Amino acid sequence: MIRLVPFLPEHAAMLELRPGAAAVLNRIGPRKRLARTYAAAGPAWTLLWSDDVAACGGVVRFWPGVGELWCWTGAPADGCGLAFARRTRLAVNGLFRTHGFHRLQAHVRLDDARARRFARFLGLAPEGECPGYGPDGATYQLYGRVQWRQ
Numbered sequence: 472m473i474r475l476v477p478f479l480p481e482h483a484a485m486l487e488l489r490p491g492a493a494a495v496l497n498r499i500g501p502r503k504r505l506a507r508t509y510a511a512a513g514p515a516w517t518l519l520w521s522d523d524v525a526a527c528g529g530v531v532r533f534w535p536g537v538g539e540l541w542c543w544t545g546a547p548a549d550g551c552g553l554a555f556a557r558r559t560r561l562a563v564n565g566l567f568r569t570h571g572f573h574r575l576q577a578h579v580r581l582d583d584a585r586a587r588r589f590a591r592f593l594g595l596a597p598e599g600e601c602p603g604y605g606p607d608g609a610t611y612q613l614y615g616r617v618q619w620r621q
Contacts, residue, residue, distance in 0.1 A: 478509075535571065
């Protein structure tokens with residue numbers, strides 16, 4: 472069974488990150504501190520597959536209406552890939568409807584084809600490259616989605 476629950480910083484400690492993601496996040500600082508910061512910065516959720524934490528994600532609100540999406544995925548997400556993607560897309564769509572966002576964006580490593588496909592699946596469009604952007608010094612692609620309320 473797959474379900475979304477509100478994100479708690481303890482969920483990040485239970486997440487078995489993929490090695491590449493763990494290496495990048497470790498450059499930012501302790502995951503426990505980062506999780507607390509993200510939990511306080513905007514709406515966030517955890518995807519559970521059975522009782523395993525498969526992914527954590529949300530948005531860091533920059534200012535009213537604008538935020539940066541984040542997503543940490545673990546090995547269990549591979550077992551529920553399509554359901555994970557669909558649930559995440561519903562959650563992102565809900566950010567526009569219920570949290571007042573008109574622009575969401577995400578920075579994705581340029582060499583991570585799976586993450587780039589995921590960003591497109593979420594309705595984000597590529598906007599430009601950001602050389603040396605990440606904590607690992609890699610080139611990232613900026614993706615964005617603008618949705619004004621009528």
